[in-house]
Amino acid sequence: MARSHRAERIRAFRAAMTRVESFLAELTGGTFREWSQEVVTADPLAFGEEQAYASRLAELQADDPLAEASRVGFGAIGGHAVVLVSSDYEFVAGTLGIAAAERVARAFGVATVSRRPVISICQSGGTRMQEGTPAFIKMLSIGAAISEHREAGLPYLSYLMDPTMGGTLAALGTQGHLVWAAPGASISLTGPRIVEAVTGRPFPRDEISAEAGLRRGLVDDIVQPGELAPRIAEWLDIVSPQAALPAISASRTVPAPVDTHAQQPPDAWRSVTRSRERDRPSIESVIEASGAPLIEIRGDRAGSDDRNLLTGFTSLGGEPAVAVGFRRPQGRGAEVWPGGYRKAQRAISIAEELDLPLVSFIDTKGAGAGVDEESEGLAHSVGSLIRELLGVRIPTVSVLMGEGSGAGAIALVAADSVIALENAWLAPIAPEAASAILFRNTERAAHMVRGQAADVAALREEGLLDSIVPEEPTVAETSEMLVNAVASALRKTAAMPPEERLLARRANVRSLARQHLTIREPASSPYVESLPLD
Template sequence: MPTTEKVRHLRAAELIDAVVDQDSFVSWDTPPHQPALSEEYARDLAKARERSGADESVLTGTGLIRGRRVALIVSEFSFLAGSIGHAAAQRIVAAVERATSEGLPLLAGPASGGTRMQEGTPAFLSMVKITGAVRAHRQAGLPYLVYLRHPTTGGVMASWGSLGHINVAEPGALLGFLGPRVFEALHGESFPDNVQVAENLFNKGLIDGVVKPEELAELVARALDILAPRREAASGTVVRPAAPATLAVRPAPVDAWTSIGISRRPRRPDLRQLLKFGASDALPLNGTGQGEKDPGLLLALARFGSRSCIVLGHARPLRKDAAGMGPGSLREARRGMKLAEELRLPLLTVIDTAGAALSQEAEEGGLAGEIARSLYELIGLESPSVSVLLGQGAGGGALALLPADRTIAAQHSWLSPLPPEGASAIVHRTTAFAPAMAQAQGVNVAALYANGLVDHIVDERDDASLEPREFCARMARAIEYELASVADIPVAGLVGARFRKYRNLGGN
């Protein structure tokens, strides 16, 4: 919820100084070319220049952030409330296009009331060309990061302020489509408190985090180290990891029901622990960006050894009474799939679920359709992909994250159409035959490996819950190796091979 701490909101030059390495900023700005001006508007612009010390409502340029060259676009709110008219829009578009042509990641720091009213509809339409420039930048595979500052509303929030691969905000920032003064003037009452506040937007899954200005440089540096990994200076390539010992591991010599029991132990390491103990770095993202945040799924940027990826996977419930994975989880998952494709990064999916949610809300939210759309996206994903069977793998909720170029399995993971108890109830009208059903259905790693689904097995020695750190380290090395194995294959070849793999499972 809203911060109670009094925050001083930085001006554009102050934010630039706080983020870029000392003395590294170089301005890209040229004198603005204003449209035809009325005398009153000319006076407004002159006063804005005098008051703000800036010649327009945005500053652009390039600087080093932790030694990495980054393009920046930062609003100056004291210049006519950071509003965007023709000259400001031209400056933004020129900066975005230059960042794209020079192959630079882009950091935007908007703080704006939106369209400049003195210029009317032509200024309003400039949001379209700014959005077009941002789209071209993203489609070039270049990171676009947004730091929403206080306040950001109107056309800016509804265009380039909401299009980041990562969107974070300063504490307590007012963020929304309709400014509260406009709402009050139109409706004769105040807008509800604490709705258009950064912390509330985070809670609703609309932004990825709330970050103090002094912490922004570190966040940007970490994000870019994952999104745009540096290459070795000598060779120009990322070092390929050595083959891990797990390539020689074979299925555990136990029956399916034994593996299922091991996979359900409360202390079994989950995706959170895999990222904590196995990843070199991980930055969690938050929600769909469309007002949904389902605790059943975790989305993150991560690096395993030398290999960066987008991670999405099941988050084991922290309480026994927690709901299963709902449709919002899979809409968040599709955000991760889009990020992987756009940023040319591999996608890592992690399967560990006792089953999707069974509820009125899940049905009315379109769970079945979301599973179908997830399968559709993954089988045709235009990015390398690796899936991990980490623990339980029950039903459509598990299948929705499975299709990938390579699949790694923990020795006691499993995959089945339903939990074995459910399958037993359907066939025998009792759950008593669950162990026999599990074995007969071929749900365990031995059967999945024999059928050609599983490519790589990670040993548990003999139960991952007894050695969580060591198990996660082995799994991380396997993940790094498999990410590297698919990284340099042309996407068209990957998609075709992926389709054939699943087409041929179980024979012709």
Template sequence: MPTLDKTRRLDAMELIGTVLDAGSFRSWDVPAAAREVDAEYLDDLAKARAKSGTDESVITGEGLIRGRRVAVIASEFNFLAGSIGQDAAERITAAIERATAQALPLLAGPASGGTRMQEGTPAFLAMVKITAAVRRHRQAGLPYLVYLRHPTTGGVMASWGSLGHMSVAEPGALLGFLGPRVYSALHGEPFPQGVQVAENLFDKGLVDAVVPPEELAGILDRALRILMPEPAEAVPAPATVDVGPSPVDAWTSIQLSRNPRRPDLRWLLSAGADDALPLNGTGQGENDPGLLLALARFGSQSCVVLGHDRPRHPGGPAMGPGSLREARRGMRLAEELKLPLLTVIDTPGADLSKEAEEGGLASEIARSLFDLIGLESPSVSVLLGQGGGGGALALLPADRTIAAQHSWLSPLPPEGASAILHRSTEFAPSIAAAQEVNVAGLRRVGLVDHIVDEHPDDRPRDFCSRMATAIEYELSRTAAAPRDERLQRRWEKFRYLGG
């Protein structure tokens, strides 16, 4: 289990100097109005100013990251442990509101013990107005990116520190709600080691990455290129729009789809996408290995990607209820950031276990379908390989569906259907044909809109390139459609599918 290290931490201005382009920072801070405080607290404030070289526990302003204008809020831990009093809260709120008004992405770098105890409840309540300002910023479709620094605890972690579209953490940082000193005072024993540490939070799906300060600018630049893309021209139709279904039978396609060397979602992102930035977990303490969530760019088209993470070995973890809660995080990101959503289907089926049942797998599949069919964002689904049961259906509804030639979709893998109907798996090939599980059948009923060809001598990179070009085209096509028209067409597609 990781433990807290003794690394020297950057102060607020050092962080700003490390992340922003040289000489680009411009402060937004103005002196706070004088408040009546007792002499002891006044002395504390004077000592804090002398120690930190700042007038408050936060610094706000704007600058450039790789030439892109961004707003910045950075805690200064040397000022009363980065605690948030009323003046600091007003400074943070005003900065968020200014970033919203100027349509700027916002980077928050908290390092704080939480509410300033010298100010008590009024300072505590100020976390609400900071959260309200973050909500308005996000509702405007503007990226809110958080870099959690050592240490971040208390009300800060429980408000603006935990609301990022993407949250990354400083290596070894202490991060949590309850400060270790408070726990020790209340319980008479130290808090268990290794729990409130950045690396442990990553393992639990609570942060998206653990990144040292010197690498932060590169990560943020990649994220902002995806989250705030430049306007793009319409993408010309690729050669794959004229590809038809494979002439082979359904059972042959199913066997080909099960080849462990067949390109999976990770291959598609690494070999087909121009950039892909993985996200991690639900942000709510779950990190189910059955699903991969990422921000990505295919050619000129940015999107949120969520899809099945095919197990590397037989019997590996399948998609469980936590995967679908992570998927719904991706759906919310797409809607809030006004980005298209790309779902990628490649699963023999969802997790069939006691844990999945008790975790609410069936209800999570239902919620995923509910959210996808009404998703405000443009959407494209990709049948990449296997499409077994509810695990596949949960990611399927979209404006347009692309299929690899040997992908398939079925209520159960054909062996399972054969066992139900005949108490034997030997009828799987004939059942696959009868159920029309292959791309030819799926196109006939109106599900598949675009087919990407596969060849026996394909290199994985060549197939991924063709698939990526098809994805770029379909993302561009769906994004160009008027919202109401697009939603109506999606509803009609699934209302009359096969009719």
């Protein structure tokens, strides 16, 4: 009976080898070429079980002495040369032993030297128990290799199949700039069967499904295996250094800034009311006008994905970028929870790693207000985002689309270039709330916003804005104008050396509102005289 079971398992493995080869061939259009097969599994601990580990390996490697749970090699996807790392689940449940982990680490090393993106296909039970702690600590080799690859500014996308668990998930599967999953895939650090055996409690399988992971922002998308190649190619067109992007631009010319000195400045309260109209440009309408896809970055990787903030890879006027922006779910700029700002910070970090510009679209009625938001660290998440934007060396452009209320708006406004639609505004808090603070009612809202230098004319006088885009009769027309304005700003800021760009951004922020200062002569003292006042 045992011999019959082993024979059946060997037949299943051979069939699975064919399935893995077919999958990789389909993914790469037949271009996959395997290497690192010289790194093979032994039985380092002379591990004993019902069937000796060495005997099990001998059976699995009977037809191919170089067989392992990791298959790595070169291939091409959508014209992009890539390095592929793939699990073979039928070889000891796709687990990472010492040799399998070494193959993966070498693959990332080769990808770094050859400056190629990495695509990993994960389907694994985790770390190989028969190789014990040596295999466990070998996971760190994968972490080091991925770290070097990402530090080199090279893209990495991981695809999680059913199941992906344990050390493979932690060391390899979660570390992509994007993490996609197959529908229904089970994804967890500890498998349900193990949890149930150890704790004696049932473990709900649907809580570790790919779909649950997407809701919680632990994966970025669910992609059918048959759709994987074109979706990866679409992403590589934006992020890969080898990508030759078509110039996607609107038909209109880049608008000249509105001359607010030569015409009647917009009324601040009128701008507030117009910014709250339902039919307004949004981050979605601008991306639609660009003619490019948006490949989403989902979640803060801490269990939250605030859908009121949209983040992802796109191209604006032919300029590849990471976009971050507030949605307008009920015809108003959304409130965003702390997890949304953490998601934005994650997107900015990815943009910095891949040397992609960042474009922020601001339209919000304010940061979320309530006990739950505060308990989740709202102030910390906003403050960290501001610090992040003033520390990155990539080109940054911010667009004031409409409402710019409170901390939610200020979190994303610091940039190398700031553009505004003519009816946008920026204020410490919504005018109604400002009225309530000073007059204990909301009836003086118009008075408050008119007195706070919140409209675009005043913002340009303050030195915050670089250009103001006029609003056309339709959302589509205005969105086209914004695509071109953003593309022009990106090209201008990208022309500056990174260090010079960062210093200029910080200097500009430091100079804001300085004209309103009254500097009194300090008391003479050696300490005061040594202070850097500029």
